[in-house]
Amino acid sequence: MNKDIQTTELDAQTASATQKAYLAIQRMIVVGEISAGEKLKIGTLTAKLGTGASPVREALSLLTSDQLVERIDHRGFRAAQTSRENFEEILGLRCALEDRALRQSIAAATNEWEERLVLSHHRMVRQPREDVEAFEALHKTFHMTLLDNCGSPILIRYCSQLYDLNIRYRYIAGQTVNYQSRDIGAEHQAILAAAVDRNADLAAERLINHYRQTGAFLNGFFSRMVPVDL
Amino acid sequence: MNKDIQTTELDAQTASATQKAYLAIQRMIVVGEISAGEKLKIGTLTAKLGTGASPVREALSLLTSDQLVERIDHRGFRAAQTSRENFEEILGLRCALEDRALRQSIAAATNEWEERLVLSHHRMVRQPREDVEAFEALHKTFHMTLLDNCGSPILIRYCSQLYDLNIRYRYIAGQTVNYQSRDIGAEHQAILAAAVDRNADLAAERLINHYRQTGAFLNGFFSRMVPVDL
DNA sequence: TAATTGCAAATAATCGATAAAAATGTTTCA
DNA sequence: TGAAACATTTTTATCGATTATTTGCAATTA
Incomplete structure (x- = not known):
């Protein structure tokens, strides 16, 4: 529409x-x-x-x-093959690039962006978790909206690629497992709040932490599964 | 062979x-x-x-x-279109990503890598500048060798892409212009030395400086040329 | 038995032709 | 004149068929 x-x-x-x-x-x-x-x-x-x-x-x-x-x-x-090394590479790069993108986004913050951000968060929250693919689409939109004000199309593209590469591992590990022990909703909320407050340090810290926690979880998961690569 | x-x-x-x-x-x-x-x-x-x-x-x-x-x-x-903004975006990202890649490369330094580095530098120095494309190929090889020990294929790929995007602007500005006022050879030599010494901070600083100087030059060039984009 | 060679089937890569879409130019009508 | 409708040309996108390459298997040889 x-x-x-x-x-x-x-x-x-x-x-x-x-x-x-x-x-x-x-x-x-x-x-x-x-x-x-x-x-x-x-x-x-x-x-x-x-x-x-x-x-x-x-x-x-x-x-x-x-x-x-x-x-x-x-x-x-x-x-493409998957491996623990590949996962860790993606995670590390993602943290580095998204940190940069988020800070630039916040530095260039406007009301228009702020409103888009709130909206994308709201839509994600509203989406029932049962429809996994629909939720994942809105989840990606929220995360990319955080970054898309950074003014650097190439950086956005890289972040988007890394997001997709990363989410593939989430699917491998299975959807639900991770979310049980954490309050993902609260994490998203906290990131949103810091971004809306235009507090770059806090927002970036929360975002990176959000990723690192998921990363630590997935890493634990991978160590329990087939150790043979391929 | x-x-x-x-x-x-x-x-x-x-x-x-x-x-x-x-x-x-x-x-x-x-x-x-x-x-x-x-x-x-x-x-x-x-x-x-x-x-x-x-x-x-x-x-x-x-x-x-x-x-x-x-x-x-x-x-x-x-x-793809070219523009001052695009150039600055590339330069900025390049500095960020190559800084990371170079530090990781040095952190993982081995004799084998060190030798490859010295070799690629030697080949570049030996190549007469007259054959622009041959020199540029070796120049890229040298710069990529600096990074290719970082253990992150994705990061290497991004750096390589950004290198190509950047060099396009060098060709637009004309080959010779830039090199007149600077001692590029000495800059390369200094970067190599720091890398071989496994001094990450110094090597990264010199590398980034190397890029920023070229960037500043090209920016000056672009401001003198057609301001109308496209 | 292990390695090598030669054949046959499978599959990838490429070409030439057709269909679909966009751009351009021309006519018609207000 | 100007803009809308139509026809024409150009160009893209796609298909079906052909060619080139690889792979797997079997026969042969050391």
């Missing part, structure tokens, strides 16, 4: 086959429908997505740069 | 059409043969590269994620 608020959404009819394939494959990898290291055969994907080889290849090329897909010349594509 | 030293190089006969197109188009954009904002018509590129539409499209998709190309659905591709 309102194109200003959510520019990311695109009409299903207008979207190109490439665009649709991109979103579909990304979702399957992030959610875990396609598992890590799995071979992505063009034939299989064209059949599943009901489209030709060109859009599929193009989508896979785009996902390659998002680090969700690996391309090996003449040997096709495969879903 | 020695595959261990330069994994990036690929045999021209084995490389896929996509790979060749990717490198060719990237080069043209970075070097300025294709100017900022220019439309990238599939037909024109297939003719120029002597290949079909699919590899060209795939290459352009890859370049999209490198931020060198913009894709607009049903409206094709165009070379």
Whole structure:
């Protein structure tokens, strides 16, 4: 409806086959429908997505740069591997980049941004947790809104990529597990409050802490699972 | 010859059409043969590269994620715009990310890395400046070698992307101009020395300074040129 | 038995052609 | 004149088919 608020959404009819394939494959990898290291055969994907080889290849090329897909010349594509090291790398980078982005966002704060932030938080809170994918979409929107006032499109893009890479691990660990022991809602609320107060140090600290806690949890989870990489 | 030293190089006969197109188009954009904002018509590129539409499209998709190309659905591709803001964004991010990468590299220093570093520096110094593209390739290799021991492939990738985006502006400003007033050789030497000494603070400071000086110069250059964006 | 070679099937990469969409130019009508 | 509607041309996006490459298997040899 309102194109200003959510520019990311695109009409299903207008979207190109490439665009649709991109979103579909990304979702399957992030959610875990396609598992890590799995071979992505063009034939299989064209059949599943009901489209030709060109859009599929193009989508896979785009996902390659998002680090969700690996391309090996003449040997096709495969879903990126997961590993503890990879997870820790993502977490560390995410903390560094989001810290920067959030501080810049707050430094450039406007009423318009503040209102968008409150709104995105409200929408996330209102969304029932049962619909996991719907909640995750709003959760991402909230986190990206925190950053999107930083004035640096490249930084935003990197943060968005890292967010997706990270969330993939959350799906691997299973959705519910983590949220039991923590009050995620309160954490979000606290981050929002600090941002609205334009207290960059506090907001950044809370945000990073939010990530580190999830990170520590997931790390614990990974150490209990298959130690063999791949 | 020695595959261990330069994994990036690929045999021209084995490389896929996509790979060749990717490198060719990237080069043209970075070097300025294709100017900022220019439309990238599939037909024109297939003719120029002597290949079909699919590899060209795939290459352009890859370049999209490198931020060198913009894709607009049903409206094709165009070379990314340049602007002062974009340049400053790149410079700032580069300083932040390379600072991090260099410190991690040094923290994980080994003799093997140290030797690779000395070697890449030597090769750059030995290369005559007349062959601009050859020198630039070795220059990039030296800078990337500084970072490539950081143990974070994603960070390396981001730094590499930002390097390419940045160097595009150097080409826009013209090659020679900048190097006249500064002793770039000495700066490189100093960075190398600090890195070999495993003095992270000093090395990072020198590296960032190296970039900031180039940045300041280019900024001065841009203010003298067309203020109208695009 | 282990390694090597040669073949066949599977799959990736690429091309050429077609369909869909956008841009451009032209005519018509107020 | 100006703008709206239409037709034409250009260009993008997609498909189906062809070609090139790899992979897996079996036969052969040391």
